[in-house]
Amino acid sequence: MLLQNVLNRYGLRMGRPIRTRRQATLASLAAELGVSRTTVSNAYNRPDQLSPELRRRVLETARRLGYPGPDPVARSLRTRKAGAVGLLLTENLSYAFRDPAAVGVLEGLALACEDAGVGLHLVPASPGREDVAAVHRAGVDGFVVYSVPDDDPHLGAVLERPVPTVIVDQPRVDGVDRVGPDDAAAVTAMAEHLISLGHRQIGVLCMRLARERNDDFVSIQRQSAAHFHVQRIRLEALAAAFSAAGVDWATVPVVERFDHTVDDGASAARQLLDAYPQVTAVICTSDILALGALAEAERRGLRVPQDLTVTGFDGITEAERSGLTTVHQPVLEKGKAAGKLLLSSADRVGPKVITLQTELRVGRTSAPPRTAEERWFGP
Amino acid sequence: MLLQNVLNRYGLRMGRPIRTRRQATLASLAAELGVSRTTVSNAYNRPDQLSPELRRRVLETARRLGYPGPDPVARSLRTRKAGAVGLLLTENLSYAFRDPAAVGVLEGLALACEDAGVGLHLVPASPGREDVAAVHRAGVDGFVVYSVPDDDPHLGAVLERPVPTVIVDQPRVDGVDRVGPDDAAAVTAMAEHLISLGHRQIGVLCMRLARERNDDFVSIQRQSAAHFHVQRIRLEALAAAFSAAGVDWATVPVVERFDHTVDDGASAARQLLDAYPQVTAVICTSDILALGALAEAERRGLRVPQDLTVTGFDGITEAERSGLTTVHQPVLEKGKAAGKLLLSSADRVGPKVITLQTELRVGRTSAPPRTAEERWFGP
DNA sequence: CGGGTAATGGAAACCGTTGTCAGATTCAAC
DNA sequence: GTTGAATCTGACAACGGTTTCCATTACCCG
Numbered sequence: 109m110l111l112q113n114v115l116n117r118y119g120l121r122m123g124r125p126i127r128t129r130r131q132a133t134l135a136s137l138a139a140e141l142g143v144s145r146t147t148v149s150n151a152y153n154r155p156d157q158l159s160p161e162l163r164r165r166v167l168e169t170a171r172r173l174g175y176p177g178p179d180p181v182a183r184s185l186r187t188r189k190a191g192a193v194g195l196l197l198t199e200n201l202s203y204a205f206r207d208p209a210a211v212g213v214l215e216g217l218a219l220a221c222e223d224a225g226v227g228l229h230l231v232p233a234s235p236g237r238e239d240v241a242a243v244h245r246a247g248v249d250g251f252v253v254y255s256v257p258d259d260d261p262h263l264g265a266v267l268e269r270p271v272p273t274v275i276v277d278q279p280r281v282d283g284v285d286r287v288g289p290d291d292a293a294a295v296t297a298m299a300e301h302l303i304s305l306g307h308r309q310i311g312v313l314c315m316r317l318a319r320e321r322n323d324d325f326v327s328i329q330r331q332s333a334a335h336f337h338v339q340r341i342r343l344e345a346l347a348a349a350f351s352a353a354g355v356d357w358a359t360v361p362v363v364e365r366f367d368h369t370v371d372d373g374a375s376a377a378r379q380l381l382d383a384y385p386q387v388t389a390v391i392c393t394s395d396i397l398a399l400g401a402l403a404e405a406e407r408r409g410l411r412v413p414q415d416l417t418v419t420g421f422d423g424i425t426e427a428e429r430s431g432l433t434t435v436h437q438p439v440l441e442k443g444k445a446a447g448k449l450l451l452s453s454a455d456r457v458g459p460k461v462i463t464l465q466t467e468l469r470v471g472r473t474s475a476p477p478r479t480a481e482e483r484w485f486g487p
Numbered sequence: 488m489l490l491q492n493v494l495n496r497y498g499l500r501m502g503r504p505i506r507t508r509r510q511a512t513l514a515s516l517a518a519e520l521g522v523s524r525t526t527v528s529n530a531y532n533r534p535d536q537l538s539p540e541l542r543r544r545v546l547e548t549a550r551r552l553g554y555p556g557p558d559p560v561a562r563s564l565r566t567r568k569a570g571a572v573g574l575l576l577t578e579n580l581s582y583a584f585r586d587p588a589a590v591g592v593l594e595g596l597a598l599a600c601e602d603a604g605v606g607l608h609l610v611p612a613s614p615g616r617e618d619v620a621a622v623h624r625a626g627v628d629g630f631v632v633y634s635v636p637d638d639d640p641h642l643g644a645v646l647e648r649p650v651p652t653v654i655v656d657q658p659r660v661d662g663v664d665r666v667g668p669d670d671a672a673a674v675t676a677m678a679e680h681l682i683s684l685g686h687r688q689i690g691v692l693c694m695r696l697a698r699e700r701n702d703d704f705v706s707i708q709r710q711s712a713a714h715f716h717v718q719r720i721r722l723e724a725l726a727a728a729f730s731a732a733g734v735d736w737a738t739v740p741v742v743e744r745f746d747h748t749v750d751d752g753a754s755a756a757r758q759l760l761d762a763y764p765q766v767t768a769v770i771c772t773s774d775i776l777a778l779g780a781l782a783e784a785e786r787r788g789l790r791v792p793q794d795l796t797v798t799g800f801d802g803i804t805e806a807e808r809s810g811l812t813t814v815h816q817p818v819l820e821k822g823k824a825a826g827k828l829l830l831s832s833a834d835r836v837g838p839k840v841i842t843l844q845t846e847l848r849v850g851r852t853s854a855p856p857r858t859a860e861e862r863w864f865g866p
Numbered sequence: 867c868g869g870g871t872a873a874t875g876g877a878a879a880c881c882g883t884t885g886t887c888a889g890a891t892t893c894a895a896c
Numbered sequence: 897g898t899t900g901a902a903t904c905t906g907a908c909a910a911c912g913g914t915t916t917c918c919a920t921t922a923c924c925c926g
Binding site: 133134135145146149150153178179181182183184185186187 | 911912913914915
């Protein structure tokens with residue numbers, strides 16, 4: 109027993125081949141040099157605390173012994189700083205990397221982290237996974253939560269952790285910092301644009317509303333019970349605006365897609381237009397879906413905007429290029445703001461909400477609807 | 488002094504307002520319950536080691552005291568497992584997120600991590616930054632290094648860390664696991680395709696060769712001294728193949744671009760064709776550059792492939808869509824393989840190299856060159 | 867020569883866990 | 897009542913550092 113201890117002290121272990129000798133530690137290095145651990149630690153962290161000569165000796169001996177410098181985990185434990193922020197994203201990474209809007213947020217966040225010299229720790233949390241252990245295991249100084257349903261177990265696990273948290277877009281949690289656009293206002297502006305053009309026969313394409321898949325039309329109940337807050341708000345804002353314009357929202361078809369690709373947008377548009385050919389405007393809650401709707405319109409031989417108006421949301425580059433009428437939001441800034449907010453949250457008291465500026469960008473995909481006669485007989 | 492200790496034991500601290508009371512720890516929770524720390528630890532990590540009833544009490548008291556479960560950092564220190572792999576990428580994140588080939592690798596890596604339930608820790612290391620502290624600070628069980636110049640200080644810092652490392656694409660370091668395509672073979676196949684078509688007047692567009700910017704023609708010296716191994720190998724393979732076909736490599740213009748965007752590809756092509764209008768084929772070391780070259784060809788009114796042949800490398804979706812002749816490599820698999828290799832490296836002895844299959848995909852952008860007469864008088 | 871001030875290095879506490887191992891308790895069976 | 901097996905529990909030693917005092921020495925100044 110004693111022998112074991114002595115061996116340990118010198119970084120050796122019984123019953124193991126020599127070549128797997130334990131890594132050198134700060135203590136073994138100090139022993140080798142005949143100085144205290146403090147001094148070795150100072151050599152790395154506070155060069156002004158010891159003579160240059162001794163420091164040189166320490167570093168040189170470290171190199172000789174293959175000591176890689178203070179262990180980051182031990183250091184984190186002592187200093188209570190991990191030097192990383194966690195990113196919770198209940199979504200396949202493929203999605204995160206494929207949607208330009210999401211990439212923008214990620215990039216902005218990464219930039220903020222880079223500036224501060226802290227790492228970005230992607231927490232493994234695919235939609236299916238119920239195992240929140242990964243959240244518990246993440247050694248981070250704070251979390252950014254991006255676009256997560258309000259009933260996701262990972263979210264709960266994050267909020268229980270005693271570290272600052274910033275939520276981007278959704279969900280809305282009381283007392284937690286948040287960064288996002290004013291979705292209601294933005295969508296209202298879009299609705300009023302369409303109303304003023306004269307559209308009353310509309311259809312809506314929206315993203316996933318809950319964790320269970322429903323690639324179909326959406327009931328009023330499901331709309332108002334949506335766990336994805338952003339989608340819910342956007343639908344509610346549309347409902348409010350069009351109701352005010354005399355449209356009975358219960359008659360407005362809304363099609364949901366669980367996955368978020370251009371192809372899904374196209375198939376949703378097809379489903380919508382097959383069942384409701386009288387629709388004059390397809391409002392999409394994202395540009396990706398809208399790009400799909402444009403593709404489907406072309407496939408059907410519908411001219412945009414003469415025969416059909418299509419609108420999106422986000423303002424991604426591809427949308428701009430195709431002249432889509434959409435709401436632009438500064439996604440890069442969104443991510444950057446989230447990062448900065450999180451990294452500065454040590455010296456703040458109350459929760460903070462940052463609302464980003466959005467801008468209605470009218471492109472070449474919205475125009476007044478044709479009258480019924482025009483539809484049948486041409487202009 | 489004694490008082491201080493007693494206070495500490497109960498999670499209190501002198502001279503601080505009550506509301507900032509110290510977070511509960513496993514120890515304070517055990518004290519509260521009147522059981523040992525072991526028991527509390529077991530409640531979380533080995534449910535079979537204590538009675539369900541006691542476990543329930545522990546968890547319930549934990550909730551009441553706001554104990555968030557065992558501290559991840561302390562746990563990592565004790566278990567020597569961080570539950571995360573680091574990704575070193577000496578590049579602005581913007582690049583990583585914008586180049587589809589890089590996104591593919593990232594996505595594959597993320598998938599492998601997700602499968603294993605470990606986090607992915609992005610190490611902040613922009614090109615300019617000389618500060619490798621972030622590498623030292625990263626609490627990870629291993630590193631994936633992706634496309635880094637062989638003289639990058641971060642690379643050295645990673646290799647010094649006593650954790651397994653896998654390098655993707657470049658650099659090539661002896662004794663370190665590596666995943667990547669057989670660049671030389673792939674490029675040779677491409678060269679032979681062009682040679683057999685009859686091209687002898689070629690020009691090359693390549694990516695950054697070193698950490699210092701050089702948006703210009705590249706000397707032979709710079710080519711063979713390139714710190715980005717992949718680029719060097721590709722150029723060398725081209726040189727070998729075309730030399731064998733009787734082309735004096737010293738006369739072949741090579742244009743380098745530091746940044747890697749379609750626009751940079753276009754400007755490089757312009758620079759090349761302005762100085763060497765007799766070129767019949769522009770060989771690019773990436774699809775992104777090739778897409779730019781195609782754009783520039785169109786701008787000049789050059790028909791592809793009749794007037795100019797353009798080839799790429801990577802096989803990204805956009806390239807496929809535009810019919811680019813290119814070398815396809817499975818980028819998603821590359822990332823996934825790197826992740827799996829890293830995560831399984833505990834029980835392996837020697838270094839391992841995984842070479843990925845590539846495939847020459849002849850598209851609509853390569854054809855025999857026009858003869859000089861044709862160039863002036865039409866076919 | 868007394869005493870104040872840097873400069874330098876060290877002792878010990880602490881960060882919050884986990885794992886080992888031996889001892890304690892319970893319970894059924896003989 | 898004894899025994900043995902099956903469960904639980906708790907003391908103790910790591911894990912690898914950082915940081916707050918202290919102690920020592922050297923130097924400077926009147």
